[in-house]
Amino acid sequence: MGVPDKQYPMTVYRLILMTAAAVWGLGFVIGKGAIGTVGATWFTAIRFLGAGIVLVILLFPHLKRNFCRKTLKAGLIIGMATFVGFWTQFLGLGLTTPSKNAFLSACYCLTVPFIWWVVSRRRPPAKTLIAAAICTVGIGLVSLTEGFSISLGDSVSIASAFLYGGEIVIIGLVMRDNDVLTITVVQQFTAGILALLLALVTQPMPTMAQVATPEFIGAMTYVAMLSAAFGAVAQNTAQAHLSPSEAGLLCSLESVFCALFSVAFFGEVLTARMAVGFAFIFAAIVATQLGDKGGDAAAAGSSADGSTGGESTTSGKPAKRNRGRIAR
Template sequence: MTEKRHIPGFVYKLMLLAATIIWGFAFVVMKDAVDVLPPAQLIGVRFFLTGLLMAAVFHRSLKGALNGPCLKAGLVLAVVTFLAFWVQTVGLADTTPGKNAFLTATYCVIVPFMLWAVAGKRPTFANVGAAALCITGIGLVSLTAGSLAFEFGDAMTLLCAVFFAAQIIAIARYSKRFDVLALTVYQFLFGGIAGLVVGALTEPAPNLAALTPEFAFNLFYLVVFASGLCYLFQNVGLVHVSPAQGSLLLSLESVFGVLASVLFYGEVVTGRMAVGFVLIFAAILISELAPTRAKREKHPKTSESSDAPKSRSIPIVDEDDSDLVASS
């Protein structure tokens, strides 16, 4: 009889850290890829290939999930997810990868206020304080010096954060009723089809001459690493890492996004932008960690670990909505 192999806890933390690094550098990869393939088509190809890959890996989870309610839930998630990534990619074409990474991460701050609107759950003082910090940081990062005008790319990125927040709330609801892995497969497959359809109707045909080996590598990175591998690392890691530690590790994605932009895109981070990044990052941590601490104080005997995969950046909205899955 073989003994179950023990894996040290730090290995799961390293998996989460690896996912944040891959996702952070994906902002630069997306910036290069969108110069070759229009946003909707790029998202369509990326999502559909990722969906096929995940369907092959998790085909057992699809058994019993081929029913109308689960397919409908997957379709709803796919539409919201596609809109989030599409708007984000449109914004990325008109801003830097570093700013895109940090502004996208503000969805963590938006979630409690969206829950207030749709479910009547009032935000906490920590949520309000995080929102104030976040708005200040956004102003420092995005507003042009001497002007109150937002750049188009920054405005679109903030809009994508709203869609990501809506996606998180929808996943929190649907994951209680349906298999999480099956939902994720449908989310990618239907999202990919949506991207291909929207791209065919609204965007010019891709320039086949621009589909170089470099673009093929970027697409491989987005499909295999930024989507498939990262979600595997996230889902496995978060089963063994507490929500507080997991949220702290995964929120580093925006930091690695800026680092990648500086190293490979040549982005120059001014002092004003740096202060804005720090304020946004502080808002993310407050938004994620304060609710977890409040929950722990309310239920001191309850373990922080969970048996279900959580969402990327794991915004803990309340006791009933804490079981979230992949968002990006």
């Protein structure tokens, strides 16, 4: 799907991205129960396969025009990285609270520049190093117990931030002038099939009693149709018009929305120390985004969960589509 010819005020695209962030944030809370029912691997498989089916139905004419060997190869590569990143995050979500998982995994905004440093051999700016230090303090406040130990769920969530960062860099390297929506569909099916194969080998098949409940069906419908399918299209559309720095900042609001929804609906108790830790992590994320003019890290994918969109020019016309994460 190309960039629409009709241009809307920039506020519209900001609201679209903020809506997607809110959808993702609520998805953490809703997905917690579903993961507890079938496990992280089956949850990953159902989520991505469901999203892929929805997108095929919605985008079939577009896919017929744009599907080719090049988009298939790019989608397969990105899909494998997506599977590892999301599966790890869902493992962490099953072992810790939704808000802690969301904030800790959101640290991928900080890991991308360092991974890109290894790939490109270009040192991150000083602000990124400072932000990393601030984020480390925040992670400690959120995750460390009084005995200075860290839970398994928090450790897995932190690991997912590094895997997410690797996925974003891979997307920056693979996604050149390919069709983003076509690759998105291939990505969804690749991640879903990999998760399905792993689930069949390592976990028992979910029983009808587990999945044929209104709660589970409602949760999976939400995360597949809204978090994954809607999130992909909404972010892709918005980021075709917003700069990478602004898009990344707006996407990172998912962790804030998750904390709010988790306290309101999941019954999570937000301690003062956790609140301060969240504030440190969010401040670090904001610090990495402010002043970003779309350099190397941005080109590798500095946005939070979709393809990073090209910056608008002063004439108001959109530049090339961004190359960051395709969909949450």
